[in-house]
Amino acid sequence: xxxxxxxxxxxxxxxxxxxxxxxxxxxxxxxxxxxxxxxxxxxxxxxxxxxxxxxxxxxxxxxxxxxxxxxxxxxxxxxxxxxxxxxxxxxxxxxxxxxxxxxxxxxxxxxxxxxxxxxxxxxxxxxxxxxxxxxxxxxxxxxxxxxxxxxxxxxxxxxxxxxxxxxxxxxxxxxxxxxxxxxxxxxxxxxxxxxxxxxxxxxxxxxxxxxxxxxxxxxxxxxxxxxxxxxxxxxxxxxxxxxxxxxxxxxxxx
Amino acid sequence: xxxxxxxxxxxxxxxxxxxxxxxxxxxxxxxxxxxxxxxxxxxxxxxxxxxxxxxxxxxxxxxxxxxxxxxxxxxxxxxxxxxxxxxxxxxxxxxxxxxxxxxxxxxxxxxxxxxxxxxxxxxxxxxxxxxxxxxxxxxxxxxxxxxxxxxxxxxxxxxxxxxxxxxxxxxxxxxxxxxxxxxxxxxxxxxxxxxxxxxxxxxxxxxxxxxxxxxxxxxxxxxxxxxxxxxxxxxxxxxxxxxxxxxxxxxxxxxxxxxxxxxxxxxxxxxxxxxxxxxxxxxxxxxxxxxxxxxxxxxxxxxxxxxxxxxxxx
Numbered sequence: 125x126x127x128x129x130x131x132x133x134x135x136x137x138x139x140x141x142x143x144x145x146x147x148x149x150x151x152x153x154x155x156x157x158x159x160x161x162x163x164x165x166x167x168x169x170x171x172x173x174x175x176x177x178x179x180x181x182x183x184x185x186x187x188x189x190x191x192x193x194x195x196x197x198x199x200x201x202x203x204x205x206x207x208x209x210x211x212x213x214x215x216x217x218x219x220x221x222x223x224x225x226x227x228x229x230x231x232x233x234x235x236x237x238x239x240x241x242x243x244x245x246x247x248x249x250x251x252x253x254x255x256x257x258x259x260x261x262x263x264x265x266x267x268x269x270x271x272x273x274x275x276x277x278x279x280x281x282x283x284x285x286x287x288x289x290x291x292x293x294x295x296x297x298x299x300x301x302x303x304x305x306x307x308x309x310x311x312x313x314x315x316x317x318x319x320x321x322x323x324x325x326x327x328x329x330x331x332x333x334x335x336x337x338x339x340x341x342x343x344x345x346x347x348x349x350x351x352x353x354x355x356x357x358x359x360x361x362x363x364x365x366x367x368x369x370x371x372x373x374x375x376x377x378x
Numbered sequence: 379x380x381x382x383x384x385x386x387x388x389x390x391x392x393x394x395x396x397x398x399x400x401x402x403x404x405x406x407x408x409x410x411x412x413x414x415x416x417x418x419x420x421x422x423x424x425x426x427x428x429x430x431x432x433x434x435x436x437x438x439x440x441x442x443x444x445x446x447x448x449x450x451x452x453x454x455x456x457x458x459x460x461x462x463x464x465x466x467x468x469x470x471x472x473x474x475x476x477x478x479x480x481x482x483x484x485x486x487x488x489x490x491x492x493x494x495x496x497x498x499x500x501x502x503x504x505x506x507x508x509x510x511x512x513x514x515x516x517x518x519x520x521x522x523x524x525x526x527x528x529x530x531x532x533x534x535x536x537x538x539x540x541x542x543x544x545x546x547x548x549x550x551x552x553x554x555x556x557x558x559x560x561x562x563x564x565x566x567x568x569x570x571x572x573x574x575x576x577x578x579x580x581x582x583x584x585x586x587x588x589x590x591x592x593x594x595x596x597x598x599x600x601x602x603x604x605x606x607x608x609x610x611x612x613x614x615x616x617x618x619x620x621x622x623x624x625x626x627x628x629x630x631x632x633x634x635x636x637x638x639x640x641x642x643x644x645x646x647x648x649x650x651x652x653x654x655x656x657x658x659x660x661x662x663x664x665x666x667x668x669x670x671x672x673x674x675x676x677x678x679x680x681x682x683x684x685x686x687x688x689x690x691x692x
Contacts, residue, residue: 254475342514352672
């Protein structure tokens with residue numbers, strides 16, 4: 125009966141990013157969402173709990189206002205949320221987030237398996253999961269695409285640079301999962317209503333040791349425009365022949 | 379303090395890291411150390427520019443490469459390199475994050491450019507974020523300043539005939555709690571899209587799996603490979619994950635990329651930004667891929683592809 129804890133991040137939706145004056149990053153129009161791959165992490169936690177009769181809970185670090193994310197996460201099936209929040213938790217770097225998570229988990233929060241997404245859809249630094257495992261001193265398996273759990277032993281299929289590795293480890297363990305591990309469920313109205321009644325345990329800065337000073341300083345951010353000439357050709361035979369000629373002239377095709 | 383360290387996983391990305399590592403070592407007037415577990419490459423790394431090689435002993439069969447992490451972290455704790463670079467492969471990114479976690483080090487992930495800022499004794503790193511919709515520059519001023527470097531960000535170092543260096547062995551790691559049961563190389567049935575010269579990419583504009591033959595025929599006519607967007611491999615399951623292009627999947631750099639029914643989500647565009655020529659075919663004139671394409675055709679791919687095949691056969 126494993127206790128499964130899933131970490132997620134509440135992030136600005138990159139679809140709303142605008143390039144402001146001088147190419148500055150403009151997030152003023154941004155809506156927020158659960159980071160894409162964290163939805164797979166939540167789904168896997170819930171699936172494992174359903175299959176093995178354990179518990180699934182979520183944990184996140186954010187600003188006190190990020191309660192919409194808590195409700196969204198709980199509507200996806202976990203039965204409890206741990207919410208580490210403080211007005212000072214703005215633009216935390218991965219090391220700081222991992223330290224806060226580690227401190228809260230050590231407080232203690234019960235776990236046998238911790239699941240993280242392979243990276244967040246904002247920074248995509250892919251550091252919080254592995255750093256958290258090191259802080260907790262537990263084994264870490266990254267890029268997992270399939271999990272088999274037999275009692276206290278876990279077998280994971282993980283993506284490697286050469287292909288695939290199958291590895292075995294005893295619990296506790298931290299996993300980071302890739303998007304092809306599952307298809308996250310879409311919460312219905314009933315799930316959303318139920319989410320509002322689930323317990324939320326809060327941690328604030330006072331409950332935890334002070335966070336490490338930032339090791340990284342951001343010196344510039346800019347909207348990255350992937351912009352090319354966008355020359356359009358007609359969809360008829362003549363237009364397409366013209367395109368083929370152009371591709372030949374440019375040397376793209378022989 | 380020691381100078382610049384790099385962890386070389388193979389000769390190809392190792393030589394790229396040597397290029398930037400050598401530059402940074404010269405900037406800080408120090409030496410360049412290469413860490414490797416491939417003893418046969420130790421002399422090679424010296425020939426390509428390393429002053430020193432730290433060789434990790436071979437692992438037992440059932441131990442994954444991640445077992446080296448505690449040994450590397452411990453050596454870094456003792457020697458405290460000013461700068462420590464790894465490549466942003468899956469293995470490199472995991473090792474870097476875990477070593478940085480043990481050392482409380484600042485780490486820039488998947489950087490595309492690195493610079494030494496003398497006045498602040500800082501390593502400045504450029505990287506993409508928000509799925510490639512934005513770039514950031516970050517600085518780290520405390521050793522070990524760590525970064526993973528995106529493959530192909532730097533050209534491979536050239537061989538120097540008279541280069542000398544030393545080779546030292548690192549201690550063997552303790553047995554890892556993670557046991558390797560099986561290692562499967564990727565099936566070679568499909569070509570590797572990251573090396574293909576022509577990529578024909580399948581997007582949601584395809585209505586059923588049988589229709590993918592249309593893309594296959596076009597790829598064949600052009601001597602290229604087929605690839606797909608995330609929904610095609612993930613939601614529809616029509617093609618294997620290996621053929622998926624995107625931020626968290628494959629990145630491609632062909633001479634020619636043709637997107638068929640691809641809308642152009644930012645994560646996908648990030649995966650094709652190094653393509654020399656991008657052609658987009660999509661019914662929806664407002665699809666974001668058109669802005670990122672060199673050439674576009676607004677039209678039904680089911681009509682456009684056969685015409686394209688015909689025009690190519692002329």
